[in-house]
Amino acid sequence: xxxxERPDKNVLYVWRAEVLITWGILTAVALGIALFAxxxxxxxxxxxxxxxxxxxFAILSLFLLRLRWERWTFQITPYTLExxxxxxxxxxxxxxxxxxxxxxxxxxxxxxxxxxVHVVVHTAGATVGTIPGVKSERAERLRTELxxxxxxx
Amino acid sequence: xxxxxxxxxxxxxxPKLREAVQAAVPVLVGSLASNHSVNGxxxxxxxxxxxxxxxxxxxxxxxxxxxxxxxxHRTGWVFRKDRRIPLEQIQNVNLRQNLLERLFRxxxxxxxTAMGKGRxxxxxxxxxxxxxQFREELLVASHLESSGPAKxxxxxxxxxxxxxxxxxxxxxxxxxVIALQFILWGPVIGLxxxxxxxxxxxxxxxxxAGAAFLMILxxxxxxxxxxxxxxxxxxxxxxxxxxxxxxxxxxxxxxxxRPQRIEYLQVMATLPQRWMGRAxxxxxxxxxxxxxxxLAPVALFVDRDRAYQSAAGVIxxxxxxxxxxxxxxxxxxxxxxARALMWLxxxxxxxxxxxxxxxxxxxxWIGFGLxxxxxxxxxxxxxxxxxxxxxxxxxxxxxxxxGYFHQRISAxxxxxxxxxxxxxxxxxxxxxxxxxxxxxxxxxxxxxxVSDKAAxxxxxxxxxxxxSRERLKAVEVSLDPIGFAGNAKEESQTIAGDATN
Numbered sequence: 001x002x003x004x005e006r007p008d009k010n011v012l013y014v015w016r017a018e019v020l021i022t023w024g025i026l027t028a029v030a031l032g033i034a035l036f037a038x039x040x041x042x043x044x045x046x047x048x049x050x051x052x053x054x055x056x057f058a059i060l061s062l063f064l065l066r067l068r069w070e071r072w073t074f075q076i077t078p079y080t081l082e083x084x085x086x087x088x089x090x091x092x093x094x095x096x097x098x099x100x101x102x103x104x105x106x107x108x109x110x111x112x113x114x115x116x117v118h119v120v121v122h123t124a125g126a127t128v129g130t131i132p133g134v135k136s137e138r139a140e141r142l143r144t145e146l147x148x149x150x151x152x153x
Numbered sequence: 154x155x156x157x158x159x160x161x162x163x164x165x166x167x168p169k170l171r172e173a174v175q176a177a178v179p180v181l182v183g184s185l186a187s188n189h190s191v192n193g194x195x196x197x198x199x200x201x202x203x204x205x206x207x208x209x210x211x212x213x214x215x216x217x218x219x220x221x222x223x224x225x226h227r228t229g230w231v232f233r234k235d236r237r238i239p240l241e242q243i244q245n246v247n248l249r250q251n252l253l254e255r256l257f258r259x260x261x262x263x264x265x266t267a268m269g270k271g272r273x274x275x276x277x278x279x280x281x282x283x284x285x286q287f288r289e290e291l292l293v294a295s296h297l298e299s300s301g302p303a304k305x306x307x308x309x310x311x312x313x314x315x316x317x318x319x320x321x322x323x324x325x326x327x328x329x330v331i332a333l334q335f336i337l338w339g340p341v342i343g344l345x346x347x348x349x350x351x352x353x354x355x356x357x358x359x360x361x362a363g364a365a366f367l368m369i370l371x372x373x374x375x376x377x378x379x380x381x382x383x384x385x386x387x388x389x390x391x392x393x394x395x396x397x398x399x400x401x402x403x404x405x406x407x408x409x410x411r412p413q414r415i416e417y418l419q420v421m422a423t424l425p426q427r428w429m430g431r432a433x434x435x436x437x438x439x440x441x442x443x444x445x446x447x448l449a450p451v452a453l454f455v456d457r458d459r460a461y462q463s464a465a466g467v468i469x470x471x472x473x474x475x476x477x478x479x480x481x482x483x484x485x486x487x488x489x490x491a492r493a494l495m496w497l498x499x500x501x502x503x504x505x506x507x508x509x510x511x512x513x514x515x516x517x518w519i520g521f522g523l524x525x526x527x528x529x530x531x532x533x534x535x536x537x538x539x540x541x542x543x544x545x546x547x548x549x550x551x552x553x554x555x556g557y558f559h560q561r562i563s564a565x566x567x568x569x570x571x572x573x574x575x576x577x578x579x580x581x582x583x584x585x586x587x588x589x590x591x592x593x594x595x596x597x598x599x600x601x602x603v604s605d606k607a608a609x610x611x612x613x614x615x616x617x618x619x620x621s622r623e624r625l626k627a628v629e630v631s632l633d634p635i636g637f638a639g640n641a642k643e644e645s646q647t648i649a650g651d652a653t654n
Contacts, residue, residue, distance in 0.1 A: 077616075079616050079619045079620060079623070080616060080619075086576075087579070088578065088579055089576055089577065089578045089579070090576065090577040090578075090582075091574065091575075091576050092574070092575040092576070092577075093572060093573070093574050093575075094572060094573045094574075094575070094612060095571070095572040096570065096571055096572065096615070096619055097619075098619060098622075099571040099572070123571045123572060123594075124439070124571070124594045126571075126572075126592060128571070128572045128592075
């Protein structure tokens, strides 16, 4: 407790897969539109340049993932859960532990391969945050700690 | 088990039909303007038939009652739904009547909990006296009121005709004006375009400008009339554990709120109201008030000092008139200017593109001109209010004051905060400024740009509050190790529940 923690480093593989899938689909869509426009509507060949936009974003995102991981921290204090992340805009969310209603785990196939889950924290009013890429054993302990309320006494 | 009133069938169908007619009005006006006929009879019959089927089903299958410290509600025939709401989770019990419901002498009862949107219980519709009786039983069972006869005491607040009229004319109706433009703009400009084609260019421009002016004036007057009808007969009465608010000339609303559930308050005043030394006071709980809105009015167009006193009654030691206000960081205003310039550039770009695509350019530029005017007006208000904008952190609350044309003083008890978000764009870092948002169960309060020290100060106070509450809980547990007080409370609730059955 009170120790500043980071998501597991293997979460980088999950994030890379997410970036490749998301931007891969967008690149395929852009390619389809460019093909349709050039073959059917006789658009000029430079129309294919629009494919470069999602490709550039994908490359940029892949380069920034490590920075994203380095900036992601969370800390359980006796009364609060504190989450910090973000590079361009630094987000810090502090949640009162006695207001936490339930804690969910989410994991996709790639996350499961590395034994990682995303820990989703809910209060009565809202979903207050998701801690990405936590080892399942640590996630179980985290849930127990968060659901047991303040621990200073 | 109790049943709904047979008028449910009609009361549920007619608003749906009204919505369908309202949605069809712009289409009808547009088709008249463009000489195209619309054949929507079959669509109308389909919607009416389906709505009628569901309305009959709702009446036939719904049963409800108070049983074993719960409100029980059963509905559905093919897909059955059984809900049990613990009485202790009830936040507000509201009773409302629209014009149609008043005609049939029936009412809708909203039982609101903190479980979130869509989880509240709406009993639509019950006979008026049955609704009143059910509400009273519910209030007694959930310890919101005592079971004795209702006291005929004078109301705490009553809005007289003079103040109601002044309030209606001085209130901010910009929201209604903008919303109505989206409905009116297309059909009216369509009609004016037909007229303008026959006029010389100078007069056609005047026709567009005149139509825009009339639409804005008409929408604003509509806002005045809406306020008058909505808040006519406004009064607040104090109960034993809750206060009761009732208002409405056509659609009647009765709200019952327990003060300890209040997590947010707002003192609001438009520019003319500030000149008159008047203000309105609204509160918010963990649930909304159904169709009556997210905030409940507690005092309308009252003396400003009285509104401040009411706020002090909700959050202890909150003396709004003598708070130590701290200004927002200058980066807050620079960011607002940058945002406004960006939007102006976007609108100018879209306008240029559309006018090149041979859209009716005068109507288009009037539309975008109005949007630009609203953006600049907002920016002007922000700078005019710079001297008064600010925030204050007291022992018990975070208070934020913002706005010039419509000033809002918002406050949230620190003890009710669930989480605090502190964000810092990297270009704010040299200024050591952050944006601060505190969230309670339902409401949130944002403090623009504050210094990182102030954010840390709020965090400290908040953690201290949690700490002291937890220590108090621990003391209670050590004094009452077998939970006798809790059992006694549960028992008394059961007895109250039995008494009402």
